[in-house]
Amino acid sequence: MTGGQMTAAAFLVAELRRARMRRGWSQEELAKAVNYSPSLVSAVELGQQPPAAKYLELVDRALETGGLFGRMLTELVSLDKAQVWLRGWRAILEQARALRWFDPLHVPGLFQTEPYARAVFEADDLLDADEVERRLNDRMESQGVLYGDRPVRVVAVVDEAVLRRRVGSRKTMSDQVSHLARLATEHPGVRLHVVPGTAEEYPGLNGPFILATLRDGVDLAFLGGQIGGQELDQPENLRRLLRTWEATLGAALPPQESIDRLREVAESWN
Structure with missing residues (x-):
């Protein structure tokens, strides 16, 4: 969130979480499906770790989204003028x-x-x-x-x-x-x-x-x-x-x- 408005990056993260939950999967189950650690899945969903293009490609495939998240990364997040990922x-x-x-x-x-x-x-x-x-x-x-x-x-x-x-x-x-x-x-x-x-x-x-x-x-x-x-x-x-x-x-x-x-x-x- 920046200035009270949601950035494209924050929207992508929120939609990732919603898509997983709609599928009825836990973070551990998604991690197994994309061959990543559960801790990385959690970090991505908390906005602590930026999802790589390869990660989103695997998520799109596992959740059968038709490449939605990959397109969001390349076509929306790149337009954000605000700081995208705050790590600390x-x-x-x-x-x-x-x-x-x-x-x-x-x-x-x-x-x-x-x-x-x-x-x-x-x-x-x-x-x-x-x-x-x-x-x-x-x-x-x-x-x-x-x-x-x-x-x-x-x-x-x-x-x-x-x-x-x-x-x-x-x-x-x-x-x-x-x-x-x-x-x-x-x-x-x-x-x-x-x-x-x-x-x-x-x-x-x-x-x-x-x-x-x-x-x-x-x-x-x-x-x-x-x-x-x-x-x-x-x-x-x-x-x-x-x-x-x-x-x-x-x-x-x-x-x-x-x-x-x-x-x-x-x-x-x-």
Whole structure:
């Protein structure tokens, strides 16, 4: 729903659910018929996972709809001007194959140490102690995507001002920046760039953003904000953010020089 009006994507999802129920099938029965997992069928019907064209082709065949849902996808959903599939940041992380991350304000959440993250949350007077703990636990748990069987690959750009702005104690900053240097040196799926303090104004300073490539090939962006975040998948928005990313990366130091700068800044906090 957007502005109180149903989008074509939401209508497609609703009709998928109605067609299954008219057939008298459970989600498990439809999953078996199309050779997909019940969890994917559920995610599609909740609007959490965009149905691929192949999935809709199999659903059309199983429910004998004459190709209705495939036509809806190509002829209606593509006309939506609103964001079609809202996944949520945690779902994006778990589904991501690669991330390009820029933040001119804080160390990217995936790379934050626990003391640094705690200091970030405790600086917000609007958060009570329970909410600080909830957010802290969620942030630490989210870092699991860097490890495991299919770790996400991350290229991140951090402004040097972030590394020199005190968050928590001096030890917190020393440990945090040292952690970044270790990640950049030892983690095969992480590449870190630092925009030096001597750099002039560059496009990325307009605000933090993340470009995500998901395992199903979908590209989208996530913009951070004071209240939640904004997901974008429109091609013109993605092209604009890609240009911003390229300009920001161009302002940053190469990988080894960035590691040297991280080590230098970490030492300065001792």
